[in-house]
Amino acid sequence: MKHRTRIKICGLTREADVDAAVAAGADAIGFVLYPKSPRHVDPARAGELARRLPPFVTPVLLFVNAAPDEVAAGVQAVPHALLQFHGDETTEQCLAAARPYLRAARMAPGFDLLDFAARHPEAVGLLLDAHIEGYGGGGKAFDWSLIPANVPCPVVLSGGLNPASVTDGVLRVRPWAVDVSSGVESAKGIKDAALMRRFCEAVREADSRLLD
Numbered sequence: 001m002k003h004r005t006r007i008k009i010c011g012l013t014r015e016a017d018v019d020a021a022v023a024a025g026a027d028a029i030g031f032v033l034y035p036k037s038p039r040h041v042d043p044a045r046a047g048e049l050a051r052r053l054p055p056f057v058t059p060v061l062l063f064v065n066a067a068p069d070e071v072a073a074g075v076q077a078v079p080h081a082l083l084q085f086h087g088d089e090t091t092e093q094c095l096a097a098a099r100p101y102l103r104a105a106r107m108a109p110g111f112d113l114l115d116f117a118a119r120h121p122e123a124v125g126l127l128l129d130a131h132i133e134g135y136g137g138g139g140k141a142f143d144w145s146l147i148p149a150n151v152p153c154p155v156v157l158s159g160g161l162n163p164a165s166v167t168d169g170v171l172r173v174r175p176w177a178v179d180v181s182s183g184v185e186s187a188k189g190i191k192d193a194a195l196m197r198r199f200c201e202a203v204r205e206a207d208s209r210l211l212d
């Protein structure tokens, strides 16, 4: 059975970018509810943007060490969202919203991903990002050889991906999904329609090579 690598595009702030990401073939669209991010949107704005999404394109709400009432406000604005916890949240904090969630792991030499996975058994997937100051969205890749072969849940490959690198990432890591923010932007929070299209085409190129 052929695997179609799922594509999440993150950090959208404008209607035109949401429409262009969907047209390019994104399976999921991320909204950053982390006030320190240059891509931050508030829950009401995330709700407005998420209402543009057609069926079968999933809105994702990204949090970094948010208070429970902040997570609740996001979920109230976008009730059908998948959550992405990208900070230092414990399993208990992730479960408090009673919504399916991705847990981000900050990959660096010496980081034990299998231990991290064991501490987050309720996550529907682990999103692997580079360890950077500021938690994420830095456009920095990590060494993919740090990923063990037997991660016990779906892997979302992230961190510094772009149209030029994602084919190699899919072929080498074989993730369930890929996630990109900086690599398809003209400025922080401003997506480039041509780059999003090229990114999705590069993922499909990898998928087609995996057929051979």
Ligand SMILES: O=C(O)c1ccccc1N[C@@H]1O[C@H](COP(=O)(O)O)[C@@H](O)[C@H]1O
Pocket (backbone or CB within 6 Å): 010, 011, 030, 032, 034, 037, 038, 039, 062, 064, 086, 127, 129, 134, 135, 136, 137, 138, 139, 140, 158, 159, 160, 161, 179, 180, 181, 182, 183
């Ligand atoms: O996008 C942000 O500003 C952000 C802020 C804090 C935590 C995570 C953030 N984004 C996520 O970071 C990864 C990698 O992004 P990039 O492609 O390297 O720019 C991705 O999962 C974003 O969703």
